[in-house]
Amino acid sequence: MAITRRTFLKRAALSGVTAAVVLSGTEKAAAQMSPHQEYATIIDLTKCDGCSHLDTPACVSACRSKNQPRFPQPEKPIGDYWPQPFHEDWSDKQQIIDRLTPYNWTYVQHLEVEHQGRKVRVHIPRRCMHCDNPPCSGLCPFGVIDNTPEGAVVIDTDMCFGGAKCRDVCPWGIPQRQAGVGLYKKVAPKFAGGGVMYKCDMCIDLIQEGKEPACVAACPNQAITLGTKEEMRAYAHRWADENQGHIYGDLENGGTATFYLSQIPFENIDQAIKEQENDGKPGRPSMEVGINNPLDEPGNMAKAFAIAPVAGVLAAGLSVYKIMQGEEQHEDSEA
Amino acid sequence: MKIVRHNLAIRFVHWVTALSIFVLIFTGFGQMPMYKRYNVDQIPGLGWSSDFMVTLNIHYVAAAILIFISLYYITYLIGTRRWDILPRRGDIKESIQIFASMVGLAEEPKNRKYLAEQRVAFLITAVSVAMLIVTGLIKVYKNLPGVDVSASLVFWIAQIHNLFTVILLLSIIVHLLAFLIKDNRPLVSSMFTGQIDRAYVERRHELWLAELAGPAIATEEKALIVEETEILEKVENKEESATGESNETIGDCEAIEENKVIERNEITADLNTV
Ligand code: HEM
Ligand code: HEM
Ligand code: SF4
Numbered sequence: 001m002a003i004t005r006r007t008f009l010k011r012a013a014l015s016g017v018t019a020a021v022v023l024s025g026t027e028k029a030a031a032q033m034s035p036h037q038e039y040a041t042i043i044d045l046t047k048c049d050g051c052s053h054l055d056t057p058a059c060v061s062a063c064r065s066k067n068q069p070r071f072p073q074p075e076k077p078i079g080d081y082w083p084q085p086f087h088e089d090w091s092d093k094q095q096i097i098d099r100l101t102p103y104n105w106t107y108v109q110h111l112e113v114e115h116q117g118r119k120v121r122v123h124i125p126r127r128c129m130h131c132d133n134p135p136c137s138g139l140c141p142f143g144v145i146d147n148t149p150e151g152a153v154v155i156d157t158d159m160c161f162g163g164a165k166c167r168d169v170c171p172w173g174i175p176q177r178q179a180g181v182g183l184y185k186k187v188a189p190k191f192a193g194g195g196v197m198y199k200c201d202m203c204i205d206l207i208q209e210g211k212e213p214a215c216v217a218a219c220p221n222q223a224i225t226l227g228t229k230e231e232m233r234a235y236a237h238r239w240a241d242e243n244q245g246h247i248y249g250d251l252e253n254g255g256t257a258t259f260y261l262s263q264i265p266f267e268n269i270d271q272a273i274k275e276q277e278n279d280g281k282p283g284r285p286s287m288e289v290g291i292n293n294p295l296d297e298p299g300n301m302a303k304a305f306a307i308a309p310v311a312g313v314l315a316a317g318l319s320v321y322k323i324m325q326g327e328e329q330h331e332d333s334e335a
Numbered sequence: 336m337k338i339v340r341h342n343l344a345i346r347f348v349h350w351v352t353a354l355s356i357f358v359l360i361f362t363g364f365g366q367m368p369m370y371k372r373y374n375v376d377q378i379p380g381l382g383w384s385s386d387f388m389v390t391l392n393i394h395y396v397a398a399a400i401l402i403f404i405s406l407y408y409i410t411y412l413i414g415t416r417r418w419d420i421l422p423r424r425g426d427i428k429e430s431i432q433i434f435a436s437m438v439g440l441a442e443e444p445k446n447r448k449y450l451a452e453q454r455v456a457f458l459i460t461a462v463s464v465a466m467l468i469v470t471g472l473i474k475v476y477k478n479l480p481g482v483d484v485s486a487s488l489v490f491w492i493a494q495i496h497n498l499f500t501v502i503l504l505l506s507i508i509v510h511l512l513a514f515l516i517k518d519n520r521p522l523v524s525s526m527f528t529g530q531i532d533r534a535y536v537e538r539r540h541e542l543w544l545a546e547l548a549g550p551a552i553a554t555e556e557k558a559l560i561v562e563e564t565e566i567l568e569k570v571e572n573k574e575e576s577a578t579g580e581s582n583e584t585i586g587d588c589e590a591i592e593e594n595k596v597i598e599r600n601e602i603t604a605d606l607n608t609v
């Protein structure tokens with residue numbers, strides 16, 4: 001992978017090189033090139049048939065072959081996450097396609113969902129939602145998950161330390177970890193870090209070239225479409241109004257760049273996922289309706305930061321007044 | 336005799352700062368995925384420590400308290416004009432002398448309220464806290480819904496926040512290690528009660544004592560108020576107990592008083608030349 005200026009900057013930071021050295025013109029050029037347009041996808045569950053005729057759904061194959069060159073190649077043997085007696089290694093299970101793994105960034109949930117007294121088959125391509133206010137990015141201790149102007153949320157795999165915090169704070173537990181690769185190997189592999197986190201990046205490279213993401217292009221049923229965020233949102237709402245349908249991803253986690261359309265309420269779908277998919281391990285996301293953004297609560301608290309300094313000055317003003325008065329009285333009584 | 340070293344406002348600032356910073360450090364480290372890995376959340380009562388959202392919320396609360404108390408302190412300093420803790424010219428050199436004196440290579444310089452080394456340490460601590468607040472506020476801002484901040488800013492802010500966390504942590508460790516030195520021990524109780532033995536101040540903070548007397552040095556009376564009351568007390572006691580020696584004692588006291596005045600004038604002269 002080519003070193004972008006950003007990764008270069010980050011590397012420079014870690015290697016102690018000062019910023020002054022890297023103030024070249026390259027970024028300006030890069031900034032001008034990127035179309036500062038926000039994108040989103042629609043995933044129309046009424047069109048997705050799960051590619052039942054194929055061993056591997058077309059979107060999943062397309063995603064895998066496009067991203068193959070970027071899949072992790074861990075050095076073995078891989079050490080445990082001391083003092084824990086385990087590490088996350090998917091390198092021998094690269095063929096798995098029934099969940100998200102570091103080698104499988106999108107997968108299709110095949111469900112039987114209760115709807116109007118009938119059991120209906122539903123197929124749901126799942127991957128990163130590319131949230132508007134992504135907690136994975138906001139809370140990364142190293143600040144290496146980029147919420148791009150295009151709306152794609154992208155992990156810098158060169159700088160990721162593999163603590164898996166992004167997976168813990170993502171409402172859907174999307175990013176998946178591979179041990180034995182990445183920056184942590186160069187620092188203190190036994191004690192800190194755990195590999196690199198991988199997930200869908202919305203094919204940001206293709207989007208920047210003006211092309212469609214691999215899964216969008218591959219789908220024989222046009223179940224996944226890419227467009228500008230506003231177009232996609234407007235379409236989703238129009239569709240939902242006309243069809244008495246439901247949208248998932250517009251409000252969830254404070255808004256995302258993925259709009260699922262369904263005739264069946266997502267409450268029922270979520271129920272089915274929890275019963276049929278969930279195995280208690282990461283990589284099989286639920287579809288909880290209206291799920292909150294974990295950053296909301298601290299966000300509400302942010303008001304306190306406006307009040308705190310004012311309160312501090314006022315309280316101190318009072319103390320100072322008392323102290324100075326006390327001093328005067330003291331002097332008076334002494335004189 | 337006791338002298339007020341830390342008034343109520345300063346003790347309030349000190350302990351609120353210390354508490355909020357300890358909480359910030361604990362919850363700050365909790366922002367990195369380590370309490371689960373290192374089984375900290377297995378310790379009874381600390382089960383919450385591996386929940387990022389819990390520790391983040393506590394981090395926010397403690398941060399607001401730290402900002403409150405920092406502004407309180409700045410206002411206090413400006414309002415009372417008590418600059419004793421701020422570094423002065425020559426403090427670095429004097430700090431070296433202090434460290435040399437600890438291993439017996441030099442004599443401890445005459446000190447004001449704070450040792451030169453304390454004033455330098457204060458600057459480091461204050462700058463770290465200020466940087467943590469500034470970078471922390473930017474972090475809070477970028478976490479607000481609808482706010483988009485460039486990835487490189489986020490990255491650099493995180494690095495600076497982390498860097499000053501380490502610097503602050505080191506400065507606090509040094510601060511605490513200082514109280515392993517026996518000679519500094521009386522300061523600890525002063526941080527609780529506010530008061531310190533006069534004898535201690537006489538021995539270690541001669542220049543401060545002079546400053547306490549303040550402009551009174553010029554009039555020579557106020558400078559000795561404390562000593563006078565002491566001497567008078569002594570005299571009264573002696574007068575009460577032993578009548579025969581009283582004249583002698585008073586003579587002694589007068590001599591002491593005169594000496595003190597000379598000493599004080601010397602100190603003032605010293606101060607003026609600094
Ligand atoms: C003594 C003061 C402080 C210490 C020792 C401290 C320490 C830390 C540490 C170690 C982290 C985790 C690493 C990282 O994300 O960079 C962190 C995260 C954070 N700190 Fe602080 N901090 C302090 C003060 C503050 C203040 C005053 C604020 C806000 C005004 C603040 C806001 C944050 C936020 C929002 C995070 C969450 C992670 C993120 O959003 O990137 N901190 N802090
Ligand atoms: C987060 C931790 C702490 C910070 C940032 C801090 C900071 C400071 C500062 C700035 C001062 C000078 C205050 C003034 O008089 O204006 C001071 C004094 C002092 N601190 Fe702390 N402190 C911390 C924790 C502690 C703890 C845990 C102890 C307990 C032993 C302690 C004991 C003292 C004492 C005894 C003094 C008085 C020193 C003197 O009068 O020369 N501090 N501290
Ligand atoms: S779905 Fe999860 S991983 Fe994707 S952007 Fe949102 S929080 Fe991040």
Ligand code: SF4
Nearest residue numbers: 048051057058059219
């Ligand atoms: S989205 Fe398209 S390619 Fe993917 S499983 Fe459904 S029908 Fe197949």
